Amino acid sequence: MEPTPIDRLDAIVAELQAKKDEWATLPIPQRLDLLRRCLEHAMAAAEGLVRASCKHKGIAFDAPVSAEEWLAGPVVIVRNLRLLHESLSQIRDHGRPQLRPGSSRRRADGQLVVEVFPQGFLDKLLFAKLRAEIWMQPGETEASMLESMAWVYRDLASQKGKVALVLGAGNVSSIGPMDVLYKLFVENQVCVLKMNPVNEYTGPHVEASLKPLVDAGYLQVVYGGADVGAHLVHHAGVDEIHITGSDAVHDIIVWGPPGEQAENKANNAPKLTKPITSELGCVTPVIVLPGNWSEKELQYHAENVATMVANNASHNCNAAKTILTWKGWAQRESFLARIQEILSSVPPRVTYYPGSDKKYDGFLEAHPEAKALASRGEGKVPWTAIFGVDAQNADDVVFTREAWCGVIAEAALEAKDEDEYASAVVDFANDKLWGTLSCVLVADPATQRRLGAGFDDLVARLRYGTVGVNAWGALSYAFAITTWGAFPGHSLDDIRSGIGVVHNTLMFKNPQKTVIWAPFTIAPKPPFFVTHRNGHQVAKKMLQFEYSPSFWKFPGIAISALGG
Template sequence: MHYRFYEEKKMTVDTHLGEIAPSSHTSMDSAVQTLTEHKDAWIRTPLATRLAIIDTLITDFASLAQRWVAAIAQAKGLDEHDPLVSEDWGGGAWPVLLTLRQLRQVLSDIQQDGHPHIPGPVVTRPDGQVTAQVFPFRPYDRVLFPGVTAEVWMQPGVTVERLPDTQAISYQTKEQEGKLALVLGAGNVASIGPLDLLYKLFVENRVVLYKANPVNAYLGPLLTEAFRALIKPGFLDIVYGGADEGSYLCQHPGIDEIHITGSDKTFEAIVFGTGEEGEQRKASGQSLLTKPITGELGNVSPVIIVPGPWSQKDIAYQAEHLVSSVANNEGFNCNATRVIIQQRNWTQRTQLLKQMRHIFAQLPSRPAYYPGARERQQRFLAAHPEAELFGQQDQTLLPWTFIPDVPANQSDDICFTTEAFCSLCAETALEASTIVEYIQKAVTFANQQLWGTLNVTLIVHPATLKLPGVAAAIDQAIADLRYGTIGVNYWAGTSFVISVTPWGAFPGHSIEDIQSGNGIVHNTLMFSQLQKCVLRAPFRSLMTPPWFVSQNKVAYKLFKKLTYFETAPSWRKLLDIAATAMGR
């Protein structure tokens, strides 16, 4: 049965990059045929050859990184030297080379010892759950990310002794037949597509047909050039188009499995179809697909603010922390902060909100390059006419939108049930007589009231942790939060670019209630039985993180240098990067 995907309206910003024609059925059939003919060869490709391919990919991508970022800037309506383009070096180019560098190390470990090396301690928690510290991944990371650590929590039942057996499964088992994965690329962040297809190829051992999202299809020719070491031997191909082409490929008998980064609506359209018939199939659990599908989808991402004795500097720092997690990439991130949770009677709640407003008011409005942003914002404004707008608004510019004090007992409020996917966030407050009671209520609220399970952030002052029962309550909160990534004093969304950290929803969603998705990506240490990732940082970093909105000028230079650092890392280069980070 034929069905169409849910697709946003076409991009309204004139990119001047030229239209890329959709691939014909004949060309897509040819791509599937070529990949099918080489999928068995890929699973037999020795590690030495894979390492050589990765070395070539690093060289080739680095050689066009400047053009890659310039194309993104043009599509967003920015000059390529605008400090805001730091986001596209830091989120669009650097993660690709960082991932390739990590994959190279992991494949070398497998070649030497049969499994990836875990860089940090592996411990068993009192409740029996095993955690493995994965970041810092290498000594350089301790300098690049001072004080930042990350651990992966395994699914209950995994033991320390068994943990190596759960890594790099596709390299431990000798598959007899290769598989072809269709990767439906996202349109919002330029690194998502390359990272998704690298995961399928090198972690899950699939050849890949990548369909570029129409929003950033302009990057397709550059990706073809950068990844020719995989395309030439028939392990990867790239096609173009929208809903019709995606639908055709999803139903193609040559496709063995599907991965999508995007909307839950698109995911459901693939699985059940659209319209009334699609709703009926979803209600009865009758999937149109006979092949596996995974997805990294949206989220109403919360930040839980734990009350504490915050100084004025603390308030200024954390207000910028929150605003930056909304403003990054103009809010077109699935991990952008959408709901800030606070304790109603915390005396500094209003001070924090006041400082956030001050920062929003100073941020220039930006072109809303992603399709449908204005319409999504209007739906929120219709439900909340009291919303506060900051900045200019015209045919291309969209103001920053803040909706404070949304009643927490209105469970069907759009702020709690719908991902805004634009430059918008909300705030709500919970009644509680103690901090421990508040933490417990905030966890329940995030788990039960907010849509999605992708990422959540906790912010807690070190002095608060010393109060009776609070440290234990925070530890229990981390254990209880049903999110794929939990950030403690660091925006959980930054885990996306670290790459060694797995990225995806908390496991367990059914196809009928997919929310933030199923399956994971990134995860370069190749864990197969993980539950969540926990990212930790100091309450205030020694140096302001480069992704904070006040750091764009420094970040532009820094992330560009970090990108090229990954071509051949060295301590000499790191000293120069450290000097740049300090504004020298």
Template sequence: MMEPAADALAQRINWLQQMRRDTYAVAKEWVAAGCAAKQIDSKSAIASEEWLAGPMSVLRHLGLLQKMLEHLSKTNSPLLNDDELEQRNGSWVAKVFPRGWLDPLLFSGYRAEIRFLKKESPSSIRANMARNYFEGNGEWAGRCVVLGAGNVSSIGLQDVLNKVFCGNYKCVLKLNPVNDYLGEIYERAFRVLIEAEVLEIAYGGAEVGARLVHDAETTAVHITGSSRVHDAIVHGNPALDKPITSELGCVTPIMIVPGVWSQRQLRDQAVNVASMLVNNASFNCNAAKVLVTAKGWPQRKDFLAALRHVLAKTETRFAYYPGAEQRHADFCVAYPDAAVSSDSVPQGHLPWVLASGLDANVATQIAFTDEAWCGVLAEVPLAVETPADFLSSATEFCNQHLFGNLSCGIIIDAATQKSVGDAYEQAINKLRYGAVAINVWSAVVYALGVTPWGAYPENSLESISSGIGFVHNTRMFEGIEKCVLEAPFRPVIHPPWMVNNKHRLAVAKAFTWLEARRY
């Protein structure tokens, strides 16, 4: 393996250090702008979402990239310890979280790993890490147009980081009109890249995006958005003649493995699921959309009642994303018996909706085929007898009948997990999703930074599903199959994304401060 170019590494490390300082300097203003646009009181607990999914995520990403490049600079080798690699079921796994002393302190009992395609070996995994830093003559690979998302404020900047530092592209970030109010803040946060002529930020609608994508100087495209917009770009007139990567939508399933739960556990897991739904008014590609349950689970009705209770108590949100009211209405028409959290909501808000008892055999219904992109949730019970049978049937149902393959969740208590034996691991192996999260929202996979985020690698431009490629790949791996994150059924520390965490704003600010300073 050749040595990485020392000058290029030093320059990029300096860029990352400067961006960390500049990003933290604008963090408060960044969050205030997001809260104003989404009609959130910036001093309320809900404002924690704008901290965690905004500057905190970007700062963590910057710090992890800096750590990786500093390791490259010092050792001339990628950051991968021997004790991180393990072979399991014929494939190799990198155990990337926790590392050090702080991770297990903040996330007690959490474990994250990257699972590689079966063709990969320890030697190929190492050889392909950070390959752009060992190959070529230091010239840029070209110009990538990044079409930004309008929902989560950290997405566009993190997509840029992936393309610049992992793909070696200069970038044009075309902001989504829904959140282009953040443009001037982004320009200050990433000013060092703009001054180096590595990044340009563009504004405008679809016509501006089309012009940039088809420009002769553009050599690659990345989009975070919908499969509809992706297909219009790829198969439009003119058709796209350059490579494109993407992170698109998903009908995100949460599989509730039947167990014997206490009343407190029922309430806690109802809060867990509700938190996966209501965050950011449910304008998330990983928002819970379909609950898969066991029809014969004795506590099924109790769990659904607990979930309805939590949703009824949870404050509704301003539906800031265009088209949400119509999508919400379409869902309510399709499921007229669905439980609505409130009959009266503030102007511009939408109530939370839970439709239960859907027929698993009706494969074409809207809850299974369309990403709702608003605060609705459907429950589908499967006719199975045992937890092991449920895991097998739920895996098959999600793989075969739900749109998308970005991320999914499993909720299972420790006793049940022990009782099902190999069925638990078999389910994780067979789930065709880019992220599998156990007892925790898959958005944590998005935010960890050490766990690449993207669709399961089976899609094509002709059948795009949830997209092609992985972002947030700060360790710069290739040959990724999926990421798996496991958390305790009942965490020791109350997570700051839970809707009933009264201290989540203070915790979110503290996390942001920490990520600006660690590494």
């Protein structure tokens, strides 16, 4: 794609400035019409988006591996649009998005928790007993939560507009458009979306998907490198910024070039003074609580972890990076061996993200004992296991640096028994691993029953924006009704995984984190599993379901899923 010329960037910002107040006060019926039409356009653009993504990532469009591009692309975009349409319809009719009766609970410490998924019978039918909760920030009451939901719609006619710059991610096709939808419909800001050069090929498909918003003048899509981004970041007509990317790029934007950052931070002299929110990655832990698992259960969770590593060539901010286990767990070696066996059967992927091969080399230099599970090919790095890392070495690269390639590490913690380990491993994840975006907590039913309320306390103690209990945290991203972002508390001078959330279609103002609760195993196998033999066919049927949910679409999905 040709970079958008500077004079055109200036014109685009001026056009958005001229439209921002119109958007800010646009009545709900017109917004609903835009969302409905975007749904139609997103469906029409879906196959083109997936084909382009598969081509540029070096995977086959007509193979099961393409399921990840359907599921992390048009399926979640369409779901997000539909859920926003539902929320705005409820705001029109009731003043706020509606919660199911009895969906709220309070923990013993008073923290308010709201179950937001499943929303109804079809969710329960399709998603196999999965549940999702949004935990509110401490001090939030049910009254204050309800009062602040959908806050910009409380007095829409008097709202003042803003222009937001969204700096798109280069790894997943849905991130940019979904960030835009959050800024537009939840925060009420018109947007310029700057495509990331890594996946700028998705830009025309994003524009096609959201064409009604583009045609109405509420969204503009631009292209180019760091110079285009810098021009927009510091443009007087841009009021706020949201970035999905790395903490390094964030700090360049906020604090200046690397050589200036320490002094600028010390003097509290940021180069950027306008508001900026961010989602910046994580050394994602898979925390395994020991148990006596069956062969089937060991295999299921080995496939689950392998999927978290291999999906999208491991170029995911929620990719599993460090497995944490108890050294005394009798099944530890068997579990780790199964993960390696599964990854050995998965063909290495093109490392399409610039710099990933050098990051891989850095991990090998730090850990020459690393076990490559295949040969290194042209433009590809093998899935690589670094198991048995010394948990006492807090500065180890596997704890402090996001790999962004097909490396998976493991560290075993010493503890006198399972209960001491359970407490210690939560502290380790919180205090030793870089980032707070998402984590996975694996625990069998017997362990959860034995711990009782103590298990809920373990979940509460985890300082992550998403906690997936027996589930990949990516589900929180995909559900859209849940929040996606870092755990609250980071600052601009210590940004880690970022500030703020996106998605959140129920429009909670003060969420703390999302918790996904999954059964210990799910059958049939989830279509996103890297071992699924028919995932792409399931994904295409799920797209039709998300566009227009119906009981009559369920049998077709189930039949395809059983082929996995």
